[in-house]
Amino acid sequence: MEIAGRSLLLRSCGAEFIGTFALVFAGAGAVMVDAKTGALGHVGVAITFGLVIMAMIYAVGHVSGAHLNPSVSLAFALTRRFSWRSACAYWGAQVLGAVAAAAVLRGSLGNVAHVGATLPSGTDAQSFLWEVVLTFFLMFVIMAVATDTRAVGEAAAIAIGGTVGLDAMFGGPVSGASMNPARSFGPAVVSGDLHALWIYLLAPLVGASLGALAYQLVRGDRPLPTASGELGALEEAA
Numbered sequence: 001m002e003i004a005g006r007s008l009l010l011r012s013c014g015a016e017f018i019g020t021f022a023l024v025f026a027g028a029g030a031v032m033v034d035a036k037t038g039a040l041g042h043v044g045v046a047i048t049f050g051l052v053i054m055a056m057i058y059a060v061g062h063v064s065g066a067h068l069n070p071s072v073s074l075a076f077a078l079t080r081r082f083s084w085r086s087a088c089a090y091w092g093a094q095v096l097g098a099v100a101a102a103a104v105l106r107g108s109l110g111n112v113a114h115v116g117a118t119l120p121s122g123t124d125a126q127s128f129l130w131e132v133v134l135t136f137f138l139m140f141v142i143m144a145v146a147t148d149t150r151a152v153g154e155a156a157a158i159a160i161g162g163t164v165g166l167d168a169m170f171g172g173p174v175s176g177a178s179m180n181p182a183r184s185f186g187p188a189v190v191s192g193d194l195h196a197l198w199i200y201l202l203a204p205l206v207g208a209s210l211g212a213l214a215y216q217l218v219r220g221d222r223p224l225p226t227a228s229g230e231l232g233a234l235e236e237a238a
Contacts, residue, residue: 009086009089011063011064012063012064012065012086012089012090013064013089013090013092013093014093015060015063015064015066016060016064016066016067016068016090016093016094016097017093017094017096017097017100018056018060018097019056019059019060019064019066019068019097020068020069020093020094020095020097020098020101020182020183021097021098021100021101022052022055022056022101023049023052023053023056023068023097023098023101023180023183024097024098024101024102024105024116024182024183024186024187025101025104025105026048026049026051026052027045027048027049027052027116027183028101028102028105028115028116028117028183028186028187029101029105029109029116030044030045030048030049030116031045031113031116032105032109032112032113032115032116033109034113035112035113036109036112042169042172042173043169045168045172046165046166046168046169046172046177047165047169049164049165049168049177050161050162050163050164050165050166050168051161051165052161053068053157053160053161053164053165054157054158054160054161054162055157055161056068057156057157057160057161058157061156061157064090065082065146067090067094068094068180068182069094069179069180069181069182069183069204069208070090070091070094070095070180070181070182070204070205071135071139071179071180071181071204071205071207071208071209072139072142072208073086073087073090073091073094074087074205074208074209075139075142075143075208075209075211075212076212078209078212078213079143079212079213079216081147091182094182095182095185095186097182097186098182098183098185098186098187099185099186099189099190100186101186102115102116102186102187102189102190102191103190105187105190106190106191111191114187114188114191114193115186115187115190115191116187117176117184117187117188117191117193118175118176118177118178118183118184118187118188118196118200119176119193119196120175120176120196120199121173121174121175121176122174124196124199126174126175127174127175127176127196127199127203128175128199128202128203129203130171130174130175130177131175131177131178131179131199131200131203131204131207132203132204132206132207132210133207134167134171134175134177134179134207135179135203135204135206135207135208135211136207136208136210136211136214137163137167137211138160138163138164138167138179138207138208138211139207139208139209139210139211139212139215140211140212140214140215141159141160141163142156142160142211143211143212143215143216143219144159144215145159145160146160148215148219164179167179175199176200178200178204179204179207180200180204181200181201181204181205183200184197184200184201185197185200185201188200
């Protein structure tokens with residue numbers, strides 16, 4: 001069982017690496033392409049983020065749960081849907097995937113738009129608040145469609161991708177609508193622009209934790225399954 005668990009964790013981390021790579025490459029890449037060409041516009045960038053999340057949930061959701069976001073892994077661990085050991089492994093895979101994608105973007109397009117880094121358009125406090133609220137919405141939806149058997153699980157990718165796109169559409173002009181520490185960390189480190197990174201590392205963690213706890217409160221005491229693909233099923237069996 002221990003060997004099988006390690007093998008599943010490695011496969012799950014591989015899926016998280018690829019999924020987060022795709023998220024940053026497509027999302028931050030869209031920001032860079034729009035900065036160079038003006039071909040996408042803000043709405044196009046927001047739609048790109050929503051679509052890549054949707055695609056990766058369908059692609060790797062059954063393998064790893066498609067967290068693709070350290071704040072999501074933290075929230076699942078806090079609500080006992082995921083082990084802390086697995087969450088730490090996922091964080092490493094997600095960060096590596098984000099940094100690798102940002103490095104490929106910089107190598108191919110140059111240091112355009114800070115490699116798609118998220119930056120405040122107003123004050124740091126304003127962006128921090130908005131990131132908390134936007135990530136709260138996202139995690140609330142994730143808890144509903146990905147963990148509660150009363151929701152329509154087959155539509156999880158559409159609901160989550162739609163929420164990301166929606167948040168990016170109205171929140172992007174204010175805070176960048178990161179909602180994801182890895183998504184912000186990769187471009188910030190590769191571009192060298194770290195001045196506001198603390199906002200995008202801390203605020204999504206706070207927002208996701210609050211969103212998950214809020215859903216726990218409103219759903220009542222109904223038992224829920226884990227939300228981590230094959231790995232969660234193995235942990236539950238153990």
